[in-house]
Amino acid sequence: xxxxxxxxxxxxxxxxxxxxxxxxxxxxxxxxxxxxxxxxxxxxxxxxxxxxxxxxxxxxxxxxxxxxxxxxxxxxxxxxxxxxxxxxxxxxxxxxxxxxxxxxxxxxxxxxxxxxxxxxxxxxxxxxxxxxxxxxxxxxxxxxxxxxxxxxxxxxxxxxxxxxxxxxxxxxxxxxxxxxxx
Amino acid sequence: xxxxxxxxxxxxxxxxxxxxxxxxxxxxxxxxxxxxxxxxxxxxxxxxxxxxxxxxxxxxxxxxxxxxxxxxxxxxxxxxxxxxxxxxxxxxxxxxxxxxxxxxxxxxxxxxxxxxxxxxxxxxxxxxxxxxxxxxxxxxxxxxxxxxxxxxxxxxxxxxxxxxxxxxxxxxxxxxxxxxxxxxxxxxxxxxxxxxxxxxxxxxxxxxxxxxxxxxxxxxxxxxxxxxxxxxxxxxxxxxxxxxxxxxxxxxxxxxxxxxxxxxxxxxxxxxxxxxxxxxxxxxxxxxxxxxxxxxxxxxxxxxxxxxxxxxxxxxxxxxxxxxxxxxxxxxxxxxxxxxxxxxxxxxxxxxxxxxxxxxxxxxxxxxxxxxxxxxxxxxxxxxxxxx
Amino acid sequence: xxxxxxxxxxxxxxxxxxxxxxxxxxxxxxxxxxxxxxxxxxxxxxxxxxxxxxxxxxxxxxxxxxxxxxxxxxxxxxxxxxxxxxxxxxxxxxxxxxxxxxxxxxxxxxxxxxxxxxxxxxxxxxxxxxxxxxxxxxxxxxxxxxxxxxxxxxxxxxxxxxxxxxxxxxxxxxxxxxxxxxxxxxxxxxxxxxxxxxxxxxxxxxxxxxxxxxxxxxxxxxxxxxxxxxxxxxxxxxxxxxxxxxxxxxxxxxxxxxxxxxxxxxxxxxxxxxxxxxxxxxxxxxxxxxxxxxxxxxxxxxxxxxxxxxxxxxxxxxxxxxxxxx
Numbered sequence: 001x002x003x004x005x006x007x008x009x010x011x012x013x014x015x016x017x018x019x020x021x022x023x024x025x026x027x028x029x030x031x032x033x034x035x036x037x038x039x040x041x042x043x044x045x046x047x048x049x050x051x052x053x054x055x056x057x058x059x060x061x062x063x064x065x066x067x068x069x070x071x072x073x074x075x076x077x078x079x080x081x082x083x084x085x086x087x088x089x090x091x092x093x094x095x096x097x098x099x100x101x102x103x104x105x106x107x108x109x110x111x112x113x114x115x116x117x118x119x120x121x122x123x124x125x126x127x128x129x130x131x132x133x134x135x136x137x138x139x140x141x142x143x144x145x146x147x148x149x150x151x152x153x154x155x156x157x158x159x160x161x162x163x164x165x166x167x168x169x170x171x172x173x174x175x176x177x178x179x180x181x182x
Numbered sequence: 183x184x185x186x187x188x189x190x191x192x193x194x195x196x197x198x199x200x201x202x203x204x205x206x207x208x209x210x211x212x213x214x215x216x217x218x219x220x221x222x223x224x225x226x227x228x229x230x231x232x233x234x235x236x237x238x239x240x241x242x243x244x245x246x247x248x249x250x251x252x253x254x255x256x257x258x259x260x261x262x263x264x265x266x267x268x269x270x271x272x273x274x275x276x277x278x279x280x281x282x283x284x285x286x287x288x289x290x291x292x293x294x295x296x297x298x299x300x301x302x303x304x305x306x307x308x309x310x311x312x313x314x315x316x317x318x319x320x321x322x323x324x325x326x327x328x329x330x331x332x333x334x335x336x337x338x339x340x341x342x343x344x345x346x347x348x349x350x351x352x353x354x355x356x357x358x359x360x361x362x363x364x365x366x367x368x369x370x371x372x373x374x375x376x377x378x379x380x381x382x383x384x385x386x387x388x389x390x391x392x393x394x395x396x397x398x399x400x401x402x403x404x405x406x407x408x409x410x411x412x413x414x415x416x417x418x419x420x421x422x423x424x425x426x427x428x429x430x431x432x433x434x435x436x437x438x439x440x441x442x443x444x445x446x447x448x449x450x451x452x453x454x455x456x457x458x459x460x461x462x463x464x465x466x467x468x469x470x471x472x473x474x475x476x477x478x479x480x481x482x483x484x485x486x487x488x489x490x491x492x493x494x495x496x497x498x499x500x501x502x503x504x505x506x507x508x509x510x511x512x513x514x515x516x517x518x519x520x521x522x523x524x525x526x527x528x529x530x531x532x533x534x535x536x537x538x539x540x541x542x543x544x545x546x547x548x549x550x551x552x553x554x555x556x557x558x559x560x561x562x563x564x565x566x567x568x569x570x
Numbered sequence: 571x572x573x574x575x576x577x578x579x580x581x582x583x584x585x586x587x588x589x590x591x592x593x594x595x596x597x598x599x600x601x602x603x604x605x606x607x608x609x610x611x612x613x614x615x616x617x618x619x620x621x622x623x624x625x626x627x628x629x630x631x632x633x634x635x636x637x638x639x640x641x642x643x644x645x646x647x648x649x650x651x652x653x654x655x656x657x658x659x660x661x662x663x664x665x666x667x668x669x670x671x672x673x674x675x676x677x678x679x680x681x682x683x684x685x686x687x688x689x690x691x692x693x694x695x696x697x698x699x700x701x702x703x704x705x706x707x708x709x710x711x712x713x714x715x716x717x718x719x720x721x722x723x724x725x726x727x728x729x730x731x732x733x734x735x736x737x738x739x740x741x742x743x744x745x746x747x748x749x750x751x752x753x754x755x756x757x758x759x760x761x762x763x764x765x766x767x768x769x770x771x772x773x774x775x776x777x778x779x780x781x782x783x784x785x786x787x788x789x790x791x792x793x794x795x796x797x798x799x800x801x802x803x804x805x806x807x808x809x810x811x812x813x814x815x816x817x818x819x820x821x822x823x824x825x826x827x828x829x830x831x832x833x834x835x836x837x838x839x840x841x842x843x844x845x846x847x848x849x850x851x852x853x854x855x856x857x858x859x860x861x862x863x864x865x866x867x868x869x870x871x872x873x874x875x876x877x878x879x880x881x882x883x884x885x886x887x888x889x890x891x892x893x894x895x896x
Contacts, residue, residue, distance in 0.1 A: 022504030097416035325861025331611035
């Protein structure tokens with residue numbers, strides 16, 4: 001996985017516990033690296049499982065799940081976009097199936113995917129397509145690190161603090177391990 | 183964000199107008215559905231026809247969208263299980279399993295062995311019922327009015343068997359977090375044992391009368407060729423991928439439950455066309471019988487629900503988990519993210535039909551309208567799971 | 571005061587008999603079709619109304635007659651209502667030249683076969699009018715398919731029928747029947763088996779019966795050219811389809827299966843039995859086979875039936891000429 005994303009600008013890369021969370025690798029990417037990462041994954045024969053968004057305190061965490069037909073092992077790419085301007089480049093040019101997943105994410109959360117070939121509402125009626133049902137209220141949002149698995153960190157960009165644990169008493173290693181489940 | 187306005191009623195609604203913007207002069211724009219005598223469900227496909235040839239097609243979703251993922255955010259985990267029975271009425275137990283499995287994974291709950299076997303047996307029976315429904319409906323689409331009656335006769339037996347433990351005949355909510363709701367009674371086990379040889383005797387008749395029929399073969403061979411690369415780009419799984427030669431089955435590639443202990447084949451076809459997908463599903467029914475036989479032999483005595491199983495008000499511990507099962511249509515995935523609160527923070531339901539249908543626009547280009555119907559049928563679509 | 575010519579009286583009585591029997595045939599066929607369909611599909615079919623559901627078609631007919639007649643917005647009023655009438659009325663004429671028994675023929679005309687073939691062509695027009703006048707895209711597609719199919723399948727039908735007429739030396743159905751004998755080995759099917767096969771397939775194509783029923787393909791086109799018709803409009807199309815089926819089977823009986831010939835029982839009884847057997851075969855075929863795709867349907871016609879029919883005709887003509895010299 002590290003070899004796959006080599007040379008790309010990534011924020012966070014961790015090996016995960018598939019028995020606990022179902023994913024083998026996860027990576028946080030800036031919006032700029034998303035398309036090239038998707039290209040590399042397609043070249044490595046991964047297929048797209050789904051795209052969804054989770055509304056957290058820090059922003060919308062858009063989660064991309066990929067899996068492999070011959071060498072199974074789920075790979076998760078995550079991109080965090082701010083609530084005020086939720087915009088991402090579309091990977092529909094690479095994974096054609098992403099078009100529908102991105103349209104659905106726009107319907108539910110309002111995340112815009114620039115470059116999506118047919119960016120009209122998919123599931124919600126066009127007349128009420130701006131209701132974004134899965135957006136949460138300010139007080140109902142939770143922090144991403146409290147829910148998402150930290151995993152065994154391979155790389156963490158110094159400025160990336162989304163996944164670093166809060167309590168100073170528990171932080172003995174930089175970007176250290178945190179148990180995923182309570 | 184812009185507001186979409188529908189102005190001209192004769193020109194069609196928003197989607198038809200959007201589609202018609204790039205239509206060529208002289209081509210006919212036709213809506214197949216959403217009300218349709220064909221048994222796909224509430225699917226609407228806008229096609230641009232040049233005579234009988236489809237120049238472009240676009241499936242329009244949302245007619246059955248009930249926002250299950252929002253319901254998951256206002257219900258507790260245990261309260262959401264009945265929703266899973268309604269997402270896909272064809273293979274409801276598969277969806278039951280996906281969600282319950284994801285929650286169990288997130289909470290680290292281990293299911294007792296007997297419960298695992300019960301889950302396997304009931305899920306495979308449900309798969310047979312789903313494939314029978316697909317088969318009958320597919321042939322009805324192609325103009326053969328009789329096979330659906332025979333398929334439903336077989337289905338009646340399966341539904342009668344499943345009625346006893348689950349209490350339902352179609353939209354099951356049988357699995358619980360930590361096991362299943364009720365054990366299989368001796369009557370139920372006897373009727374399963376009686377069903378297996380009886381159904382085995384029916385399959386050769388279906389092969390002789392239907393599968394080998396020259397008219398059917400001409401309708402489905404070399405129709406709707408899907409290359410492996412397309413499966414990858416669209417995320418197609420299940421019989422759609424296996425019919426294109428990709429040997430991918432969640433039961434083998436991402437094993438769960440007691441499937442590693444069971445001996446069964448994964449039928450694939452190198453044909454890549456509708457005939458390949460058809461063959462895969464027919465062969466899968468035989469493999470289901472094999473799995474059920476072995477599971478009946480190997481099933482131990484024991485609990486069917488883990489001790490200290492969560493009560494309905496139980497909160498899922500904080501964390502995330504993705505659990506996938508092999509459904510009749512493909513890989514059913516449930517992704518739950520929990521913050522430890524009363525409701526699950528985010529539930530994402532990955533429907534195999536969603537990804538399978540998304541490749542229809544590409545596959546149907548240049549085909550004849552009658553072939554489009556054959557292709558849609560071969561994808562085995564259940565619209566409620568696509569729309570959720 | 572002039573006496574009414576006997577010919578005219580003959581035809582009028584014939585027409586009345588035909589009209590009555592077409593209505594009766596419609597009722598009986600609906601019941602037979604639904605019962606056979608039921609039993610093939612492992613279910614009883616109609617059984618509530620009347621003993622074994624015999625009164626079901628009557629109830630259906632009353633329902634159809636009682637329904638409101640309405641026309642879709644934008645449909646052409648004249649053509650819309652003309653289409654079902656045009657589908658049904660000519661069919662009555664088609665029954666006239668059929669020899670039901672020895673000397674029992676409503677219209678003894680030397681061009682009997684030509685009359686039948688000519689008037690069955692009007693059915694094509696009615697399909698086209700129905701689809702066009704409906705102001706409905708499905709109807710239009712169904713009509714286009716229907717026209718292409720009907721026009722295509724008329725040709726092998728004609729050629730196979732001609733082969734038999736060549737042998738018999740006449741287009742009069744009564745003459746053709748008289749040329750055959752009592753027993754199956756004396757029937758024309760023995761001398762013209764290929765023509766019988768071609769005729770059978772073309773018959774399915776001409777009457778839009780499954781497996782060639784794409785113009786009314788339910789799962790694709792809602793109901794094809796008669797989508798917008800309900801009530802008696804649909805009823806007329808329905809009746810016309812069954813009547814066409816009877817005509818086609820009756821012509822097959824007369825041409826290939828010895829007409830009213832048969833041991834012991836009187837002519838008309840044998841005629842009815844043979845026609846019923848053929849009708850039953852058509853019903854069986856509908857509920858057994860899936861639909862043939864439209865381009866495959868036309869391919870069968872142009873690439874297989876037509877060359878075979880032409881070859882058959884040429885061969886027949888050759889042997890007939892040879893027999894004249896012998």
